[in-house]
Amino acid sequence: MTDMPKLRSRAWFDNPENIDMTALYLERYLNFGLSLEELRSGKPIIGIAQTGSDLSPCNRHHLVLAERLREGIREAGGIALEFPVHPIQETGKRPTAGLDRNLAYLALVEVLYGYPLDGVVLTIGCDKTTPACLMAAATVNIPAIALSVGPMLNGWHKGERTGSGTIVWKARELLATGA
Structure with a gap:
């Protein structure tokens, strides 16, 4: 049998060479509510990089998904720690959300590098969160799973269901027709 990596x-929780910081x-x-036994158990600590928020409706459904991820990580024998990723919302940010991808990337690099994470699940789903999260995980060289959760949830307008772009095409x- 091979040794576990x-x-x-x-280095944070079981480092005899640095007792004070440990x-x-x-x-x-x-x-935070974790036990000493958990922290020293050798269980992997897996981060959940949460890109959903009320500021970014295209990723809002990630909020529900994160709880399911947390349960799955626990069931698989890990310790889950969820954290937010800088919100990116192309249609709601003025003048543009273009630079937010880079800001999200930089902030995520700092989290992945500076906290006791053994791996990370990246909740992605748009042209900004996807590259930001993937680039950050690659930069830090941490094991990562990118979970693309598809398009944003549909909404309603005047009793009609509308999705990403749907209402624009209908209005056009x-x-x-001159209506």
Whole structure:
């Protein structure tokens, strides 16, 4: 049988060469509700990079998905820690959300590098969150699963279901007919 690889998180929670910092990290995460046994168990700590928020409706359904991911990580024997990714919403940001991809990337690199994560699940779904998250995981060289959850959820307008772009095409057709 092969030896299990050494987990990054062990440097935070089980480092005999740096007892003072280990004690500090343990104290902080014990306050979070994790037990000493969990933190020193050798279970992998898996981050959930959450791109959903009320500011970015295209990824809002990731909020529900993250809870299911958390349960799955626990069932598989890991410890799940969810954290937010800088929100990106192309149609709601002025003047443009173009630079937000780079900001999200930089912030995610800092989280992945600076916290005791052994791997990460990236919730992605648009042309900004996808490259930001993938580039960050590649930069830090951390094991990652990119979970693309598809298009944003549909909404309703005047009793009609509308999706991404649907209402624009219908309005264009109406305008062309002179309505």
